[in-house]
Amino acid sequence: MNKSLILGYGLALMMASVYVRAEEPTREAYSQPVSGLDANAMNTFYRGRTEFLQSWAVPPEGGNVSGLGPLFNRLACASCHQKNGRGHSPDTADERMLSMLVRLSLPGKGPHGSPMPHPSYGTQLNEEGIPGVPGEGRASIHWQESSVRLADGTNLKLRKPKLEFVDLAYGPLDGALTSPRVGQPVYGLGLLEAVPVSTLQHIAALQKKHGVHGSFNRVWDVVRQQEAPGRFGWKANSPSLPQQMAEAFIGDMGVTTPLFPDVQCAPQEHACRGAIPSKTQPELSGERLNDLDFFATHLAPPPRRNVDDPQVKRGERLFSTSGCAQCHTPQMKTADHPRYPVTLPAQVIAPYSDLLLHDMGAGLADGRPDFKASGSQWRTPPLWGIGLVPVVNGHSQYLHDGRARNLEEAVVWHGGEASRARDRYTKLPVDQRKDLLAFLESL
């Protein structure tokens, strides 16, 4: 265990006050700006927030919010990232995906090493279409349950999704690689973006001593037109916040931006190709994308709670000694933000992530490579704010597809490089497991 990672905990707690407020957590806990924004900055933040909440209209109606589709999943950023938080999966096969989608591809590599798009459906299933354009089909989840016995004899029920596609409008999906994903939290992203690559490289080097092999995804930067380290997304498949958002606009809502100016319709999606275009292109201007970027960049992670609680303190120690902190790095220092050095100056943050890819084993694998990320690799998701998911989002689902129904299930699903840490957890007596979970709930 790296001493600097362990020693960083206390400092992280102290430094967290740089960007947090000490208020009782509410459903708005993920919606607060970082502190220190002046009136002009707040106005930009509010403009970006408006864009984030805005539903898009079917062209040619809608004025400056005309541009939905022709194919899409949801109407607004906030649909999948409700209250800037975490999406969830359906509980039954009857329910549809309201804050979740399914990524698609074929085996092989696409342009610049990206996933190979399916010739009929592209890289994600768009369930919806504007009037006159059939949606691509439906994905439903059937949960398969299994039992896992922990060292003290506790039986834990786990569930794993099985996807089914119905009403496919553009032919079969045979051979497609699929990956269901819930919407990720969008707070704290500016701080994560400001972590220097050298810091992450250093963390990766330290991890190797413990048999953990964090690595960068290498993805295509559409702005710089070159390969770049991936940092955002479940598989770190996007290099920057603006690109991540622009990808979501075109992929999830069918809204064009300067980064992705073309509507995405497959050759056989004739109605899609023939749909009435918006009067203005791109549908989301660069200025408005900048406002959104400012908003997402400056959303603060929520403050920790109950930090002096003895149980939380015990759990924090166990989090470290179990090896969880090797990947869920508790503390790191940012550099000045690359685009907003004034409003996001260098600071110490406590994201509980290394932003690196790790092989998480067959249990969590989706089998769908994404640039350099293999079918079993996932980016270590930041844990800050995870304890407030029930408060903000009204559920307690975790992991990329929402399979974990509580934090303990999420821990036990860890495999691959995290097997040793998980095994240490499952060998703990129940009281200590509760301590560790209490610590996670304090984040």
Next chain:
Amino acid sequence: MNEHTPDQTLPDEPVSSVSGQFSRRQFLTLVAGGAMAALAPPVLALPGRKTITVLTNHNDDTFSLIEEAFEKAQSQYRVKLMWMMPPDATKFLHRSDSASMDVWWQAAPHNHIADIAKEGLLQPLPAFDDGLPSAIGKVPLVNAEQTYRATQLTAFSFLVNTKAIAAQQLPWPSDWAVLARPEYAGKVALSDPVKVRFGNIVLDVVLQSYGWDSGWALLSEIVGNAVLLPKGLTDEVSSGRLPVALHVDIVPNAEQRLRQPMERVYPAHSGIVNAGYIGILKSSPNAEGARAFVEFILSAEGQQLLPRTDLPRLPVRPAVYASLGKAQFNPFEAQQSGRLTYRPGEEAGQTAIVTALFGALVKDQARLSTLWARVHAAEKKADPAQATKIAQARSLLQAVPIDSAKASSEDIKKAFRPPRGQQATSTPADLPVQNQLQVPEAATESTSSQLNPARQVAESWEQAYAGNQAQAAKLLEEVGA
């Protein structure tokens, strides 16, 4: 230990199938593993959920809550949402590709659904129980033909930054008259009714609540304290730059929940300013589903969700307020107790006139504010020798150039009536009318004041206000105020 881990107890490849087929390997792995406590039923093609397509301009948070709850309650349906502002939706519903729409659920100051109802584009709604009143005060909650119904209400309120109020030791803004007090000089955020569409509501609430003369007198004093803004009221108050704003309650309710120092206050004189309506389109391809959706929104379950959204609305089903907590404003109780003094619709035909009068009042708002500050300062001295002249100055600043009868006279209405061809095409007679008449500022763009009767009248009001203000100034000078 490893045998206890999910890597070993679950299949070692991603579980996914197309058209409901397990792969042979997956199936054998699952069975042979022996660890499965339960297996989902064999995956067969799902019976198709029937789609209900809803046209709306409700915000995403509101709609997401409703659609998720509805789909859980009525698993045979799925909701498809199309978002458009009501004027765009009205146009869209005349397009051929709108035939897939089932429901129009609107959130807007003007009832656009009434417009298309008049065109015969709606079908009758299902019958509802007695728990849904047909009106609150003068606001209809269902039309005579029962082709549309209100689903939510919006009232007028104050948005208050409690921290700023306390820091500046201001009296609590419990009603309009408090905002006219000297302590509030320069501290009241007000949407400029001349520049902001529907900004006239604040004028109508005061004028109806206090009467024409007293209402204008109160407005003059409040405006003397106000900062007129074209937008950004919420930001001004949440930042603490201004402690209070006058606002319909949607945003104050949201802000109250969003930020600790923010509070929504319903003044003692308030009113329902509008209702949001829902209707089923005559061409609905899924009328049964559409009825189920409408019934859900108007059910206790659906109604209880409305105050919990990002843009909270007041339910129209009175019984649900009992379950919403004491902090929840209950407009039906307020109506009974006489707090809702605003009667939307009564201003019909006078919107442009009142707005023009207000424009004349604030033609030189800086001067008006200064004069009020001088009156307040002089009144504070309470010198009996000066009392008469100070009272005269006050009366001059409170005076309105025309009385109520004149304002509603045919010659004034005629002056403000839009030229033929510019009238609203379909304004529901039974509902609040907004911006129905010509406003003089718009008319001056293409017409000289000599040819524009509205502009001529407005100029005469500006002169009257300026004259009163000059006289007040003179009186104040005479007493050294």
